[in-house]
Amino acid sequence: MGLLDGRNAVITGGAQGIGFEIAGVLGGAGASVVLGDINEQAAAEAADQLAKNGVAATSLRCDVTDEDEVAALVAHCTDTFGPVGVMVNNAGITRDATLRKMALADFRAVVDVHLTGAWNGTRYAAEAMRAHGQGGSIVNISSIAGKVGNFGQTNYSAAKAGLVGLTKASAKELAKASVRVNAVQPGLIRTAMTEAMPKAAWDAKLAEIPLGRAGEPAEVAQVVLFLASDLASYVTGAVVEVTGGRYM
Numbered sequence: 001m002g003l004l005d006g007r008n009a010v011i012t013g014g015a016q017g018i019g020f021e022i023a024g025v026l027g028g029a030g031a032s033v034v035l036g037d038i039n040e041q042a043a044a045e046a047a048d049q050l051a052k053n054g055v056a057a058t059s060l061r062c063d064v065t066d067e068d069e070v071a072a073l074v075a076h077c078t079d080t081f082g083p084v085g086v087m088v089n090n091a092g093i094t095r096d097a098t099l100r101k102m103a104l105a106d107f108r109a110v111v112d113v114h115l116t117g118a119w120n121g122t123r124y125a126a127e128a129m130r131a132h133g134q135g136g137s138i139v140n141i142s143s144i145a146g147k148v149g150n151f152g153q154t155n156y157s158a159a160k161a162g163l164v165g166l167t168k169a170s171a172k173e174l175a176k177a178s179v180r181v182n183a184v185q186p187g188l189i190r191t192a193m194t195e196a197m198p199k200a201a202w203d204a205k206l207a208e209i210p211l212g213r214a215g216e217p218a219e220v221a222q223v224v225l226f227l228a229s230d231l232a233s234y235v236t237g238a239v240v241e242v243t244g245g246r247y248m
């Protein structure tokens with residue numbers, strides 16, 4: 001028996017990195033998975049790879065900033081596998097610059113993808129979960145940047161802190177429908193996003209981590225699995241740090 005047998009999960013930004021790993025771990029626990037990503041080709045290839053590993057998987061091009069595309073993603077889950085039971089708002093981008101150099105367009109783009117995108121995902125998944133009447137679990141991928149603020153990331157830190165407010169407010173609104181909403185704050189995780197970082201910046205971050213190493217995408221995905229599953233049946237509005245103890 002898998003922890004998510006018979007459930008359907010939608011993961012935004014699921015074509016690569018942490019989102020792809022989450023899809024694999026939830027799929028490995030028995031869920032059917034729907035990958036939504038702005039990179040249509042990569043999402044299709046990712047779904048094929050999951051299917052080769054025995055996971056029921058499908059994909060759809062979805063820009064999370066576009067309300068209609070998010071609605072279509074949730075509907076694609078219903079049409080392909082059945083009603084969504086787990087929604088993971090994971091899609092993300094970075095546009096780093098100091099406050100003096102950052103263009104307003106880069107502030108807006110980052111807030112739009114992370115925060116508006118997760119709001120869209122929460123709204124449409126919650127509507128489908130309510131209609132189905134079996135509850136559900138929504139997991140928002142925030143970041144430790146939303147707790148401490150990162151130099152050169154006023155846009156990203158603001159968006160990731162905003163996700164905490166979104167998580168708690170929607171957890172309060174959706175509790176009576178037995179829909180739980182939680183957030184995960186990963187620290188330094190080894191993905192394409194972080195491997196692009198200059199070595200000196202990587203080493204400086206590493207020095208701050210009590211466990212003495214970067215995390216792997218699977219270590220974030222395992223926490224998402226916990227929050228998605230009935231193991232976390234009494235957990236809502238929580239923010240779980242997955243940082244190796246950094247900034248505890």
Ligand SMILES: NC(=O)c1ccc[n+]([C@@H]2O[C@H](COP(=O)([O-])OP(=O)(O)OC[C@H]3O[C@@H](n4cnc5c(N)ncnc54)[C@H](O)[C@@H]3O)[C@@H](O)[C@H]2O)c1
Binds near residue numbers: 039091142
């Ligand atoms: N890597 C880390 O160390 C780390 C740490 C904390 C939080 N996070 C968060 O985890 C999430 C995943 O990060 P990652 O490192 O795997 O990044 P990544 O760049 O490897 O993957 C991000 C995915 O999101 C997709 N995407 C981008 N814009 C989109 C949009 N508008 N609509 C739909 N999909 C879109 C991309 O195509 C890509 O597939 C992000 O929210 C990120 O902020 C990452």
